[in-house]
Amino acid sequence: MAPLKSGSRLEHVLRSGRFAVTAELNPPDSADPQSVYERALVLSEVCDAINATDASGANVHMSSVGVCALLTRAGYEPVMQVSCRDRNRIAIQGDLLGAAAMGVRNVLCITGDGVQAGDQPDAKPVFDLDSVTLLRTARLLGEEGRFLSGRQLDVPPRFFLGAADNPFAPPFEFRPLRLAKKVEAGADFIQTQYCFDVPRLAEYLRAVRDLGLHERVFILVGVGPLRSARAAEWIRTHVPGVVIPDAIIRRLAGVPAARQQEEGKDICVEIVRQVRELEGVSGVHVMAFRQEQLVARIIEEAGLLPRQPQKR
Amino acid sequence: MLDRPARRAHAGARLQLLRGLQDPPRLLEAAYDVTAAALRRVRRLLVPGSGAARFVAWTERVGKGAIFDCRMCGQCVLHATGMTCPMTCPKQLRNGPCGGVRADGHCEVHPERCCVWVQAWDRSRRMRACGEDVRQILPPLNHSLHDTSAWVNDLHRQELLAPRAWPR
Numbered sequence A: 001m002a003p004l005k006s007g008s009r010l011e012h013v014l015r016s017g018r019f020a021v022t023a024e025l026n027p028p029d030s031a032d033p034q035s036v037y038e039r040a041l042v043l044s045e046v047c048d049a050i051n052a053t054d055a056s057g058a059n060v061h062m063s064s065v066g067v068c069a070l071l072t073r074a075g076y077e078p079v080m081q082v083s084c085r086d087r088n089r090i091a092i093q094g095d096l097l098g099a100a101a102m103g104v105r106n107v108l109c110i111t112g113d114g115v116q117a118g119d120q121p122d123a124k125p126v127f128d129l130d131s132v133t134l135l136r137t138a139r140l141l142g143e144e145g146r147f148l149s150g151r152q153l154d155v156p157p158r159f160f161l162g163a164a165d166n167p168f169a170p171p172f173e174f175r176p177l178r179l180a181k182k183v184e185a186g187a188d189f190i191q192t193q194y195c196f197d198v199p200r201l202a203e204y205l206r207a208v209r210d211l212g213l214h215e216r217v218f219i220l221v222g223v224g225p226l227r228s229a230r231a232a233e234w235i236r237t238h239v240p241g242v243v244i245p246d247a248i249i250r251r252l253a254g255v256p257a258a259r260q261q262e263e264g265k266d267i268c269v270e271i272v273r274q275v276r277e278l279e280g281v282s283g284v285h286v287m288a289f290r291q292e293q294l295v296a297r298i299i300e301e302a303g304l305l306p307r308q309p310q311k312r
Numbered sequence B: 001m002l003d004r005p006a007r008r009a010h011a012g013a014r015l016q017l018l019r020g021l022q023d024p025p026r027l028l029e030a031a032y033d034v035t036a037a038a039l040r041r042v043r044r045l046l047v048p049g050s051g052a053a054r055f056v057a058w059t060e061r062v063g064k065g066a067i068f069d070c071r072m073c074g075q076c077v078l079h080a081t082g083m084t085c086p087m088t089c090p091k092q093l094r095n096g097p098c099g100g101v102r103a104d105g106h107c108e109v110h111p112e113r114c115c116v117w118v119q120a121w122d123r124s125r126r127m128r129a130c131g132e133d134v135r136q137i138l139p140p141l142n143h144s145l146h147d148t149s150a151w152v153n154d155l156h157r158q159e160l161l162a163p164r165a166w167p168r
């Protein structure tokens, strides 16, 4: 096993060759820490690390830095998402140092959805860095112990760096090359957008293997349950980058409304089982928007339990 | 006489005509290289801040504005972006498309427009020499160079084209 670079438990799981499971925590619209702990408790039993999203979909919630502060305090293993939409390089570098000081070891560097997607479309979009330059900046802090400006750090942070990718959005031939950029810039692991189209994913992975990237980066495939045919239709028209094939919507619509949530969960379990078989897939990333109670069932029914306890 | 919106639409149509020059990108790539070579000859005249440099900036604003919808970022990277200006992407992404590109190839932010990076990728496949530059990792933008001439910066201010600690 290669030496660990960060002390991250997620890194440990991945490098030891085990199939990893991460899950997304939906940050509360609340100033009460308990609302974070309640959600973390459900997830931590069944996954190796918990993603703290950074105003995903450009909707304001408790910040990822705040959620991570609470999670590390209680001994959980967070993946801190950092988006380029809301902060410039000065704020981001500062947050990365602060996060490392709190015990955050996993950082997911993403571009971020446009402000138009969220509840404050009148906000100023920042995008001073992009996901690739953010990755390289984070690596610079950790490996060279320097800020972008060249100024030296006293104690550099140690990170296990992640990036997102969307194999399901055009331009398809460019996506693997863009992944190569991210790996080159410092990505150790990847969490993909929701996968509802396994053949498309398989094609993407073929190109990724041709570039030899599967040996340089751990790929965790994004999965999640659809609540109903109507919800699926809404998501695919309103959430940027999520592609849901007609066949899935037809299958959901084919069962009575009261059973659609169960069917959505079943589809998700099937997808987990299928992607697990693909060469180059190191884990899954479960995102269940407002359906946290389903995460444990999905992971259990997909045969991914038991997992090592997360709490220190 | 046309009223104002109509005039603007008219000017828009004229500009669109020039934008058509972006296909095929080979022609532009060649034109760009010729201009760069010519400017390199008179390098010494183009001191940043001089009248000559301001004149070059003006020609860039007008010429590249008409063809590429140039936003005068001061650090031209058209070779690495399929001769498609990355600053016209609503997120100003210089290293490739975001994850929000729509299934029809349109932009997440402006659904009525084609994604800048879908065009950039497509054009990079049809470039003559530098098409593979699209794989390069570009540094974050130096915002202090906004509104200055990218040609002049390229000749005289290389050290400002990436943050100091950026690997070169």
Ligand code: SF4
Pocket (backbone or CB within 6 Å): B064, B068, B069, B070, B071, B072, B073, B074, B075, B076, B077, B078, B085, B086, B087, B150
């Ligand atoms: S990259 Fe910068 S200089 Fe080049 S066309 Fe775009 S805005 Fe203008």
Ligand code: SF4
Pocket (backbone or CB within 6 Å): B088, B089, B090, B091, B092, B093, B096, B097, B098, B099, B100, B101, B102, B106, B107, B108, B109, B110, B114, B115, B116, B117, B118
């Ligand atoms: S969809 Fe394309 S043009 Fe629109 S923000 Fe994303 S990368 Fe830029």
